[in-house]
Amino acid sequence: MSRNVEGNVEGKAEDLAALIRDRAGAEPPAFGLILGSGLGHLAEAVSGVAIDYTELPGFPHAGVSGHNPKLVIGDLEGTRVAVFGGRAHYYESGRGDAMRLPLEVLKALGAHSLILTNAAGSMHPDLDPGDLMLLSDHINFSGLNPLIGEPTDARFVPMTEAHDPGLRSALKAAAAAEAIPLMEGVYAWYSGPSFETPAEIRAIRTLGADAVGMSTVPEVILARFLGLKVAAISTITNKAAGLSDEKISHEHTKAMAPLGAAKLERILRRFLGTA
Numbered sequence: 001m002s003r004n005v006e007g008n009v010e011g012k013a014e015d016l017a018a019l020i021r022d023r024a025g026a027e028p029p030a031f032g033l034i035l036g037s038g039l040g041h042l043a044e045a046v047s048g049v050a051i052d053y054t055e056l057p058g059f060p061h062a063g064v065s066g067h068n069p070k071l072v073i074g075d076l077e078g079t080r081v082a083v084f085g086g087r088a089h090y091y092e093s094g095r096g097d098a099m100r101l102p103l104e105v106l107k108a109l110g111a112h113s114l115i116l117t118n119a120a121g122s123m124h125p126d127l128d129p130g131d132l133m134l135l136s137d138h139i140n141f142s143g144l145n146p147l148i149g150e151p152t153d154a155r156f157v158p159m160t161e162a163h164d165p166g167l168r169s170a171l172k173a174a175a176a177a178e179a180i181p182l183m184e185g186v187y188a189w190y191s192g193p194s195f196e197t198p199a200e201i202r203a204i205r206t207l208g209a210d211a212v213g214m215s216t217v218p219e220v221i222l223a224r225f226l227g228l229k230v231a232a233i234s235t236i237t238n239k240a241a242g243l244s245d246e247k248i249s250h251e252h253t254k255a256m257a258p259l260g261a262a263k264l265e266r267i268l269r270r271f272l273g274t275a
């Protein structure tokens with residue numbers, strides 16, 4: 001066993017995957033699903049085996065309220081899924097690769113794709129609280145990268161079409177079948193944990209982003225590094241700083257996320273039912 005520069009123990013993902021298979025069965029999940037702030041209850045929709053992150057050494061503490069730190073492996077609409085009820089954010093630890101081990105485990109379990117969800121602020125006039133946005137692309141506004149320190153040439157990950165066109169089409173078809181509007185847009189990753197200033201929001205909007213949040217982008221990069229197909233959907237919980245009179249807060253994020261969560265669940269169920 002050797003340690004890479006980030007301190008991850010090589011072989012650990014395989015060990016954890018073996019532990020998970022012992023508990024949940026050997027059948028590989030097709031999809032991983034990561035649930036964002038206020039969206040953790042979706043894990044309860046899965047009939048399967050729930051494993052607390054505390055039972056999986058090296059998994060994040062998921063110390064952010066509104067998350068549900070459990071891995072649930074089981075069936076959702078006839079498709080085997082691995083649902084991560086909480087994620088680690090860069091701002092909790094200062095580690096850009098905080099989700100590397102869970103995603104390595106997902107890969108080791110045999111999944112081929114990852115669907116990410118998050119709560120986000122909107123800079124787009126047509127995206128209001130309660131709306132959903134499918135990420136067509138992203139802007140890494142944090143200056144960080146989860147692959148910093150990765151010693152192999154695999155670190156030079158191409159990011160053209162990082163957000164998988166096939167998965168995006170299937171998610172759009174699922175939304176259309178449910179008659180739920182699902183606009184595509186660009187998501188900017190801001191490090192957090194403080195929210196953005198209005199000037200930062202004007203800057204990010206000028207750069208071409210439609211929504212802003214504190215997660216997801218490092219997971220997209222890690223997923224592509226690991227060879228997982230990936231797509232992501234934002235639940236808009238607020239207009240971004242300076243764009244409305246509403247006060248922005250984590251409480252507000254958690255209170256507003258359920259508005260979009262019900263629609264998100266219908267889209268994901270439809271998507272998985274036809275996957």
Ligand code: HPA
Pocket residue numbers: 119120121122190195196212213214237238239240241248253
């Ligand atoms: N900014 C960053 N992250 C967020 C926001 C926001 O306005 N809303 C929900 N998550």
